[in-house]
Amino acid sequence: MKTNSKDLVSILIGVIGFIIPFFLNIPGLSEAGHVALSIFIIAALFWMLEPVPIYATSIMVILLQVFFLSKQGVLFPEVTAEYSPDSYTEFMGTLANPIIILFLGGFVLADAAVKYDLDKNLTRILLKPFGSNPKFIILGLMVVTALLSAFMSNTATTAMMMTVILPIIAKTEASDPLRIGIALSIPFAANIGGIATPIGTPPNAVVIGALSNQGIDIAFTEWMILAGPLVVVVLFFTWLVILRMFKPETDTIPTDFEGKFQKNASAILVYVIFGATVLLWVTESLHGIGSSIIALIPVTVLALTGILDKDGIRQLPWEVLWLVAGGISLGISMESTGLAEWIITNIEWSIFSPVFMIIVFSLMAIVMSNFLSNTVSATLLIPLALSLATSGAAGEGFSLVLISLVIGVSASLAMMLPISTPPNAIAISTGTVKAKHMTRSGFVVGIFGLLMVTLYALFYWPIILN
Amino acid sequence: MDALVKDLENFEKIFPVETANDTTEAMNVIDYILDHGHKIGLVLCDHVLPGKNGVDLLIELQKDEATAKSKKVLVTGQAGHEDTILAINKADLDHYVAKPWTEQELQEVVRDQLTDYVIENEKNLLAYMQILDAEKLSEEMRKHKMTDH
């Protein structure tokens, strides 16, 4: 384990933060709440300072909760007036929460697609009609990226698109801002596109997981209807921003998109399964089978046919699943111990208008996820929002779903820094775009995103949800 | 050798270059590098040298675990058939550059070899995107290495 002094200090701070509440007696907070606070503090500090990998923190959260907060744990074996302890299976169970399974299905599908170059070929086929005008090429790139990252991991999509754009960039003049535009369009589109479906990006999972714990299930299609239009609008706006800020100096780019779909039996099977699964997902309202259940189908079929083999299973990004599980688990404890409520009740929320709250939470989500992992930002904020909604402290019209959506969507709008998301980091690493370019354009997109989220939350989403 | 070093200047931002005049000195330099906790990504070697020749050196490096994974390239005009075959079979030779070489040719070979080395041995590929083959690294990231969080 490679640790340096900065990490050691961070760990120390975290541990101290964990210990402190044990010695405090905060009025209005149950004993369990104190424990939850300890866990919250160490989790937040570890996630923010990252002395250890964030998935490690997540699994630590589950351990601490099982150990300290569960019925089978050391502190709360009995139900009390203040706190009725969850069974340890609640916390551990987050590792197999339906949303986790849904994501697992998504990962398996995505890996199979990558294995048989489905993503690559699809990209090339879809890009062809966009011609050779730089403006439309960028649009094409963004549309395709967004489309793919809605179903695959944003990062893998970005890495794949790099192989597409690097040759294009190589053919453009070094001084042409077009290069910057192209290089930026990919991570932005990837981040935005991920919002479109439940499996597009992990923060979405945190949202759905938290809501389902409250008994609210959002279907695959429902999410798409809610998020889709917003994605389209923001994507389009981003395209315009990029064109405006990084005006192309050339009129044409010679493009050469050749896509050759693999035709062997396994590849065909993958195409079929992929298509079938997506179809089943979007038609959930017709057949009524939950998307998580559907998600098991591709996993099973691909495993049975050997396309998903032992190595393939090992190479799945289990750490992302742990990350989400930890986030959901933390949410559970914050809720059930009353910690979230306590945090909320210290502020007189009812004086604030719904608009204000939406803006505040959205802004907080955007700002936090620019500096932290998107998933972590969602994880930290959603329980607060939930609490706000359930306690009614914020008044009527403060819908649970609404605010969760706001946070979840906003958490994916972090485009300003290289460290904000892995796609951003990949784009910066090519050297074609400098941090200042990213910050300037990311800022504009962020502001616009904030605006859109607010508008949607006020006008569009309530219609769909009711 | 000065010409060779000059051609490789661009890589020095991330991959420092060390030189030696014969195989004994080379072994010393390699030990020096390894002792300081660094890894050797690529060895470029002439064949005709005083004392032990280049191919023998590369074979030795292949046998040693610490340098077995390093990429090995012969740069020479004077290796005969037999020696080259020996190098390919016993030293796992990765490439052969014939003298005289052009700067571009050499840089391409070095870029290719270092990219392969980095893909095979390093976890974080982002740091190399600017100096090495970005497309190949991206493809690798797409297939294996990077996830959302």
Added chain:
Amino acid sequence: MNNHQGISWLNDTQAILKFIHKLILELPELKDRLMDLNEGDLLFSQGDPLEHMYLILEGNITLTRTQPDESEVKLITLGPGSFAGLIAFTTGEPTLTSGRISQKGQALKMRPQQFEQYLNDHPRLKHPLQQLMLNNMIRRYKSNLRLQTRTHLLSKELNKERNDLKKAYAQLEQTHQMLVHQEKMATLGELVSGFAHEVNNPASALMRAAENLIEIYSKFESSHYSYKLFKLGLNAQPVDSNTQRERMLMIEKRYPWIHERSSVRKLAHMSDEALKLIDENRKKGEMDTLINHYEAGKMIHNIRIASNRIVNLVKSLKSYSRQDQNKEEYADIRDGIQDTILVLSNRLKFIDLDLKLHDIPRTCANVGDLNQVWTNIIVNACDAMKDQGALRISTESNDESILVRISDSGPGIPENILPRIFEPNFTTKNQGAEFGLGLGLAISSEIIGQAGGEIDVTNKTGGGAEFSISIPIRDDC
């Protein structure tokens, strides 16, 4: 019965012929059988079935045999008392020979049946004819014996001549190869000469340009630090990689803000004096610019050295090959040895060279040829030592001759090969990349021989071979 001198009546052909003549006069049938023999007539042709037999009474007939290649071999000339066509007559087979009259005369021509008849009718004929036939057979037999003996002798002579021819041919072949070799060398020499001429021009241009550059630079203010740095670079000494590494560590400590490793390396090559200049002027000029002034000087220095080397190589090459004249000159052959060493410098890269070229008088010699000899011996030595070891060349003289010794630290020459080493076509290199014609030392030996000198080789006591070449001192050219 007296058998002392043989059977006299058998040997007396004349007597028998006389008797037959008498008989012919008496017997008209016999007379009919007479025929004239005209010179040049063809009595019978080889391969013909013979219906008649001829008894030569007067004149000669020459029997010939036609060979398959149409040439005619004269077999025997038969005179009076001989039967022609005897064998065909007695065996009934076609004649083995052709018979042509070589001296006119007369013959009795008989058919077989007639012959029988005569014999039966005239018993008096029987005896003489039978005697004649026997005579003929005996004569033929003797002739046969003679022929056989002659054939045998001829065969022996032929064999001997054939062997002699073989030897002569082999020698011719060797000489031919040597000539070809010489021819190749001559052609090569021409190419080299042409090349040398061509290269000379650009090489000189390079040198001039380098000198001009230096002059231009010197026009800048000579006290300006940039020129000083340039001059220091111009006189830079090479730095080996160990020292380079040490100095690089020192430079990194001294200038910790420099991140470019190549800059650190360049600074490491500078002398302390140059570094001092840089320190003094760092404010006035950016680090990179300062380094570049020094580098400029260093680069021009490199150009100078390199172009100098080219010019020297060309000079040595031309001198070595002596292509301009292929004759003797009055020279110090040590110069040739030096030229040879320079031309072979690539081969001698890792060899320890020990030169003890003591003063020797000038002499008349074909320097180009002698250079071939040195080349040959030195290259052989390098091969034997596998390009690693020590080579020692020495020259000395006495009143009469110059002695050149070339010895190596190789494995030496096996004793059994030693005496044959100067033979043509003798080579130990016949495999793979080391193919040799075996002519090198033979030609060298020839060259030295032609110069009136001697070449010899021994194995030294400490190991390795030593070639000793002695050349008589002459002043007659």
